Amino acid sequence: MSDERTSMAALSDPAEQLALTLTQGGLQRMTARVLAALLFTEQETMTAGQIAEALSISSGSVSTAVKTLTTVGLIERVPAPGSRREHFRLPEGAWATLMSGQNMTVKTMREAAEQGIATTGEDSIAGRRLAEMRDFYDYLWRELPALIEAWRSQKSRR
Structure with a gap:
């Protein structure tokens, strides 16, 4: 340090x-x-x-x-x-922009989980873990845009 x-x-x-x-x-x-x-x-x-x-x-x-x-x-x-x-x-709104850009990472992770499930089968032990991963990233994919928009809206009201 x-x-x-x-x-x-x-x-x-x-x-x-x-x-x-x-x-x-x-x-x-x-x-x-x-x-x-x-x-x-x-x-x-x-x-x-x-x-x-x-x-x-x-x-x-x-x-x-x-x-x-x-x-x-x-x-x-x-x-x-x-x-x-x-x-x-640092541009205005940089943090929201970062999270918006990272939505592609969320999509990529979801797709990777889906490919894993296709390989292992959803009923296998690995498939169940991958299904949880897919479901988590599905949730983020759906919810992040609304969170970012809510943040922008709140920020503009200040």
Whole structure:
């Protein structure tokens, strides 16, 4: 932890803790640190160079993390008049966008369970476990869109 603390010295303790939590949750370490930097910055946007400097990491590490975070919709490139460098920020509604995009993961997991059932048979021990997996992902597939819409609606009323 002291290595993490030293390399993230420019970030606050809560940002450091968030990055560690995201890493424990499965996010790549550098991706988690870049996300934490963008979440906790007081600037509207950050350049890749600013992120690299704040975290004391290479530009290659920032580039890889930015690509990952952009792909899932957690960060976006934004124009910065007068600057030749790319600027990044968390877009409004990033978390709902992430969950919307992850609906494809839910669908893929459901399909994988269905393929497993077709192979093992639903009445087998494995088939019953796979049926539970399929049913769980069916439920998520049906319920997530409504939850996301309810969140957006609640947010717009604030």
